[in-house]
Amino acid sequence: MTAAAPLRSANTTRRKVVNVVMLTLTGLCTLVAAGTLVFILGYLFIHGGSSLTLDFFTKLPTPVGEAGGGMANAILGSAKLLLIAMLVGVPLGFMGGVYLSEFGGSAFSFFVRYTTDLLNGVPSIVIGIFAYTVIVLPQKHFSTLAGGLALGVMMIPIAIRSSEEFLRAVPISLREGSMALGASKARSILTVVIPAAKHGILTGIMLNLARVAGETAPLLFTSFGNRYWSPGWDQPTAALPVMIFNYAISPYEDWHRQAWSAGFVLLALVLTVNIVARIIISKRTSPR
Amino acid sequence: MTTPVAHSATNPRRPSGRARTFWTRLKTGDEVAFLITLACAASVLLVTGLLVFELYQNSALPRHKFGWSFLTTDVWDPVAEEFGALPFIYGTLVTSALALVIGIPLGVGAAIFLAELAPARISAGLTFLIELLAAVPSVIYGLLGIFILVPALRSAEPTLRAVLGWMPIFQGPFYGVSLLSAGVVLSVMILPFIISISREVILAVPNDQREAALALGATRWETTWDIVLPYAKNGITGSIFLALARALGETMAVTMVIGNDPKIVGSLFAPGYTIAAVIANEFTEATGDMYSGALIELGLVLFGLTIIINAVARILVSGGRLKGAP
Numbered sequence: 001m002t003a004a005a006p007l008r009s010a011n012t013t014r015r016k017v018v019n020v021v022m023l024t025l026t027g028l029c030t031l032v033a034a035g036t037l038v039f040i041l042g043y044l045f046i047h048g049g050s051s052l053t054l055d056f057f058t059k060l061p062t063p064v065g066e067a068g069g070g071m072a073n074a075i076l077g078s079a080k081l082l083l084i085a086m087l088v089g090v091p092l093g094f095m096g097g098v099y100l101s102e103f104g105g106s107a108f109s110f111f112v113r114y115t116t117d118l119l120n121g122v123p124s125i126v127i128g129i130f131a132y133t134v135i136v137l138p139q140k141h142f143s144t145l146a147g148g149l150a151l152g153v154m155m156i157p158i159a160i161r162s163s164e165e166f167l168r169a170v171p172i173s174l175r176e177g178s179m180a181l182g183a184s185k186a187r188s189i190l191t192v193v194i195p196a197a198k199h200g201i202l203t204g205i206m207l208n209l210a211r212v213a214g215e216t217a218p219l220l221f222t223s224f225g226n227r228y229w230s231p232g233w234d235q236p237t238a239a240l241p242v243m244i245f246n247y248a249i250s251p252y253e254d255w256h257r258q259a260w261s262a263g264f265v266l267l268a269l270v271l272t273v274n275i276v277a278r279i280i281i282s283k284r285t286s287p288r
Numbered sequence: 289m290t291t292p293v294a295h296s297a298t299n300p301r302r303p304s305g306r307a308r309t310f311w312t313r314l315k316t317g318d319e320v321a322f323l324i325t326l327a328c329a330a331s332v333l334l335v336t337g338l339l340v341f342e343l344y345q346n347s348a349l350p351r352h353k354f355g356w357s358f359l360t361t362d363v364w365d366p367v368a369e370e371f372g373a374l375p376f377i378y379g380t381l382v383t384s385a386l387a388l389v390i391g392i393p394l395g396v397g398a399a400i401f402l403a404e405l406a407p408a409r410i411s412a413g414l415t416f417l418i419e420l421l422a423a424v425p426s427v428i429y430g431l432l433g434i435f436i437l438v439p440a441l442r443s444a445e446p447t448l449r450a451v452l453g454w455m456p457i458f459q460g461p462f463y464g465v466s467l468l469s470a471g472v473v474l475s476v477m478i479l480p481f482i483i484s485i486s487r488e489v490i491l492a493v494p495n496d497q498r499e500a501a502l503a504l505g506a507t508r509w510e511t512t513w514d515i516v517l518p519y520a521k522n523g524i525t526g527s528i529f530l531a532l533a534r535a536l537g538e539t540m541a542v543t544m545v546i547g548n549d550p551k552i553v554g555s556l557f558a559p560g561y562t563i564a565a566v567i568a569n570e571f572t573e574a575t576g577d578m579y580s581g582a583l584i585e586l587g588l589v590l591f592g593l594t595i596i597i598n599a600v601a602r603i604l605v606s607g608g609r610l611k612g613a614p
Contacts (some may be wrong), residue, residue: 016507019508023401034417040421105326133343133584156485189321248544
């Protein structure tokens, strides 16, 4: 014991130093990760926010090489794309979620869940190819519809899983109470379970929309892009993320400035939705 | 509680749940609700099936012409209609691997800090911030990559060469746009996935494991490294696979900083090309069925890659939870 004492204390010192060093390193890792976000936010808000003008929201892009102009058509285009995406993704995803939560439990629903996860993991560019082969190829031209479909398909898996999750969180006693009063299963789902999960499901849809709003890859060869107002739903349209991409890789200084503005607008939109949604969710779930 | 007797006593005309016929259930709407929601759930299978079918069908031309050699040849010549996917597979794997090399230590380190050291409130706040990183659209990462990361790496080039230049992968000319910049951008993009899942898995490790180790005289770090991490190993590996699947399929940010050059040079300083990037850049310009077919076949390859990686990740994450429960 006495002979081992000095050895042990040297060893202990080493262990203590390792302890402090490694724990500090983990703190540094956290700092780097959180710092990156702060940097991204700060840079975009300062750089993008300062170059933002009113023209950005109200004017069309100017011809190549001419300064000024805005992205009004791209903002409207993005809104149209999101509307189609919502019409495709939300009903399918929500009802699918109802099935998994209220009627599921069989091998079939396991299979559906598994496929949903796989579809969720499919790279967005591959979804773009899918929309291209299904709509653009037969029609022989790019269209808003194809872009909206691509985004809608991307919404389905997340809509299913988030609806299922929020419906499952509704206490089973509510369902039993409703059915004990003589309501059919369909009626109790419609008038008791879904209203109870309403806020969660709506928040999930908002988050889902925010996610696909920033998607660029599936739009490149579906809705393509347009320097003017899109003439119709089956015609190509500009979209905010695609504009950012095209302007960022262009050689023009003024286009770079506008890319930053567009990036700022897109990021502000996406992050606001995310923050608000998370606050709503945490408020609803914390008292449990 | 809901015995058939009590049920029929309060409502004698309605037969009890089990005895209801298909017809009565249809009338009350149960069967209708079931069938409609079933159809919507089945739409996922339909869409996924159709997706695979379309990718397979539309890539028939190059598949028949090149066969498996599509994956192993490195010539990409649209004019001569010679297509080989090797440079893109190489670029995809190298950038993703680099992203993991940077992202794993950072991500797992941060997850350890957030789960083991930080007070609950601070941990929740920081995790929220980090998870917001996952919400930043990929094209914005590309924007920052082009205008900030690439110039920064260019000015850091002498330092990089001095420190790492003895390795062959850090040699050759450097223009800024490179496999290296793509890997760095990807590493930031996958961080939130590694951190938030790993943190959850580490938090799920039972406390008596830690207490036992601490009681035996282990330091905080030894407890974490020797007891907690092995316990959470499967979940953390799962999070890494999920992150890898993200990195493989990431398109815009990579396209904007990788340089888009289908060559295999063997240096991280060299520009490269990934599967997703070549589809994004060349799809609208692809003239002829062979060219667009080759790009769609690349999509099929990417699809296969991510499906496999995702499946492994799911098994690891859920399996880890099952085994983690005592």
